[in-house]
Amino acid sequence: MYNLLQRANAIFAFAMTVTFGVLGAIAIVTPFLPSSPSAEITVKDIQVISYDYMSQGESEFAFIKLNLDADLTSLFNWNTKQLFVSVLAEYETNSHDINQVILWDSIIQSKEEALIKVSDLHNEYNFVDITTSFRQVNASYSLYWDVMPYVGVLTSGQTKSNHVIKFPPRSNEYR
């Protein structure tokens, strides 16, 4: 520490160590912050169309229209960088116990954007079953989110909707 370079080196190294301490403290404290997210999903319309996509044979495509009303602002604490939010459809079939399909997703980067109100949400991606037919299954819809912190452990959560609607039989025309 007798000359400038020695002192600068010593102080920089110590500052680095303390920086890691501060970041560690932030990561440890974050899970104890309270949060109360809420979401409501209501199904407006379901259509099931049979279609030969890319010449793979006939299979059923579902087109879902939903209302989404969610308040995720309480998930935004000092350590939240962004939220990844998606609407899931979950159902059970004879051949497969758990089926989960993402209908819609969004990245939310600020507290203001966390008040989600989408009144005409339709599935962004093709909704197909792993077999070629849905067989008029009952599906429940839920909102799922990943909280991405600046420092620390990735956390997630989900709310389930009470609205369970049976899929209609296949039709040949899209309304």
Place this chain on the structure above:
Amino acid sequence: MSKWFEWRIDFEGQKRCEIISQVTIILFAVIGFAYGFLNQDLLATMKIYFGGIIFTSILTLPPWPYYNKHPVQWLPEISDKESEDPKKM
């Protein structure tokens, strides 16, 4: 020129410098963390802490007179005649 920019401090000064630098950095880390946590503002924590590091650098890097209050007591110079003494060879 480089000798002047060496910014030497004596041993007692180094001791004081080490204590001051460590205490100040930790103090700003704790204050920054507490303020940021209470206001839920991560940017404030970072600003306070890194501002604290710069402040500590100003306090410790330049050779302030406070660090040179106990200069090293070098032994007196040996005169030329004694060093040519054949007995010491």
